[in-house]
Amino acid sequence: MSKPLISRRAAALSGSAKVPGDKSVSHRALMFGALAVGESRVEGLLEGDDVLRTAAAMRALGAEVERLDDGSWRLYGRGVGGLKEPEEVLDLGNSGTGARLMMGLVATHPFTTVFTGDASLRSRPMKRVSLPLSQMGAQFFGRDGGRLPMTVVGTGNPLPITYELPVASAQVKSAILLAGLNTPGQTTVIEREATRDHTELMLRNFGAQVDVEHGDQGQRIITVTGFPELTGRHVIVPADPSSAAFPAVAAIITPGSDIVLTGVGMNPLRTGLYQTLREMGADLAFENQREDGGEQVADLRVRHSALMGVDVPAERAPSMIDEYPILAVAAAFATGTTRMFGLSELRVKESDRFAATLRGLLACGVQVEEDGDTLIVHGSGKPPMGGATIAVNLDHRIAMAFLVLGMAAAEAVAVDDAEAIDTSFPGFVQLMNGLGAKIATTDAIV
Ligand SMILES: O=C(O)C1=C[C@@H](OP(=O)(O)O)[C@@H](O)[C@H](O)C1
Numbered sequence: 042m043s044k045p046l047i048s049r050r051a052a053a054l055s056g057s058a059k060v061p062g063d064k065s066v067s068h069r070a071l072m073f074g075a076l077a078v079g080e081s082r083v084e085g086l087l088e089g090d091d092v093l094r095t096a097a098a099m100r101a102l103g104a105e106v107e108r109l110d111d112g113s114w115r116l117y118g119r120g121v122g123g124l125k126e127p128e129e130v131l132d133l134g135n136s137g138t139g140a141r142l143m144m145g146l147v148a149t150h151p152f153t154t155v156f157t158g159d160a161s162l163r164s165r166p167m168k169r170v171s172l173p174l175s176q177m178g179a180q181f182f183g184r185d186g187g188r189l190p191m192t193v194v195g196t197g198n199p200l201p202i203t204y205e206l207p208v209a210s211a212q213v214k215s216a217i218l219l220a221g222l223n224t225p226g227q228t229t230v231i232e233r234e235a236t237r238d239h240t241e242l243m244l245r246n247f248g249a250q251v252d253v254e255h256g257d258q259g260q261r262i263i264t265v266t267g268f269p270e271l272t273g274r275h276v277i278v279p280a281d282p283s284s285a286a287f288p289a290v291a292a293i294i295t296p297g298s299d300i301v302l303t304g305v306g307m308n309p310l311r312t313g314l315y316q317t318l319r320e321m322g323a324d325l326a327f328e329n330q331r332e333d334g335g336e337q338v339a340d341l342r343v344r345h346s347a348l349m350g351v352d353v354p355a356e357r358a359p360s361m362i363d364e365y366p367i368l369a370v371a372a373a374f375a376t377g378t379t380r381m382f383g384l385s386e387l388r389v390k391e392s393d394r395f396a397a398t399l400r401g402l403l404a405c406g407v408q409v410e411e412d413g414d415t416l417i418v419h420g421s422g423k424p425p426m427g428g429a430t431i432a433v434n435l436d437h438r439i440a441m442a443f444l445v446l447g448m449a450a451a452e453a454v455a456v457d458d459a460e461a462i463d464t465s466f467p468g469f470v471q472l473m474n475g476l477g478a479k480i481a482t483t484d485a486i487v
Pocket residue numbers: 064065066138209210211212213215237362363386
């Protein structure tokens with residue numbers, strides 16, 4: 042059963058809200074807790090479908106994982122190298138992060154794991170992880186040259202590798218580093234462009250040796266030393282900056298708005314969208330900046346603002362890779378042209394986000410162009426027409442981006458199936474409506 046939603050023009054947004062916990066940090070907290078000796082506690086875990094599937098998978102791999110009455114999560118891990126063969130197929134749902142990081146985890150355990158996922162995940166490329174992990178000794182048997190369902194036969198005699206990432210991907214980096222935990226010696230990943238470093242930060246916090254050096258061309262050279270003793274930790278998950286992006290842009294484009302989003306993670310490798318919005322002229326303030334559980338956080342005050350088109354350089358893409366659909370929506374309300382360079386990775390997300398963003402904006406009356414991996418949005422300075430129904434194709438970020446567009450477009454915007462929003466942002470509709478949005482269920486096709 043699909044779940045269509047419609048977003049009608051809203052009046053000024055106001056109030057304060059906390060978006061759910063960071064998805065990247067939540068996956069890692071569960072995985073590292075499952076590898077650590079002793080008890081880990083996780084506060085603020087994202088209870089979205091992607092992360093709940095990681096929790097179930099950690100149980101299937103032998104860890105004790107439990108939600109306590111106060112909403113925190115408690116884990117008792119198995120120790121590095123101590124995971125057990127799962128008796129059932131691991132179904133990671135819609136989650137690329139879950140699937141790819143877990144392939145790294147099991148690659149250096151001497152047992153067999155079968156992975157699957159929903160239609161979106163089954164279409165996504167896995168060779169980017171199976172290739173380096175095969176070099177470490179694991180075997181991969183996937184459909185159609187490397188897609189799920191996929192069987193991973195882990196190795197009991199792993200070899201450490203040094204691997205230069207061919208694409209900027211924190212998932213690939215993390216998969217290799219996690220495989221390196223149960224591998225003798227030193228496993229090294231070299232990245233030309235820095236990607237989110239939650240794995241490095243949190244692994245260190247759990248007791249692993251993770252060294253980061255910089256190469257002469259600015260590369261990051263990350264080395265993990267095998268067989269660390271990881272011990273249980275208390276993790277506080279910050280609010281997800283990728284989720285905060287939706288109410289933030291909603292406030293920027295909706296006249297008269299003034300909202301605060303509390304406790305948002307401000308890891309500098311995640312904040313490219315906010316830098317870009319500021320360059321466009323958005324009134325954004327980072328208030329009450331502090332450190333919470335090892336990650337930087339701030340309260341984000343966002344007011345309605347007139348935006349100007351800008352160029353967004355390719356180098357910035359890793360720090361805002363999930364935010365391009367919502368940035369493109371902001372650009373549709375700007376005056377002038379916004380050019381977003383280096384978006385090839387958008388084509389292999391939950392859906393082809395490059396195509397979905399382009400098609401959706403065109404359907405809403407926005408002038409938009411494609412030039413190779415560059416997406417070009419021409420803003421007229423006036424609200425776009427809207428008045429379209431957007432096909433979500435199991436992509437939460439496409440659903441949320443176009444519902445935000447509907448809040449300030451001339452006519453309402455609908456999405457054909459909003460179910461996928463629960464993968465990363467459970468409670469999205471309630472939170473947005475609490476700030477003043479008018480998002481409702483509908484049968485109507487706009
Ligand atoms: O490591 C992570 O937690 C993530 C990395 C990114 O994917 P890539 O590694 O494919 O760029 C991002 O798109 C995803 O939402 C989460």
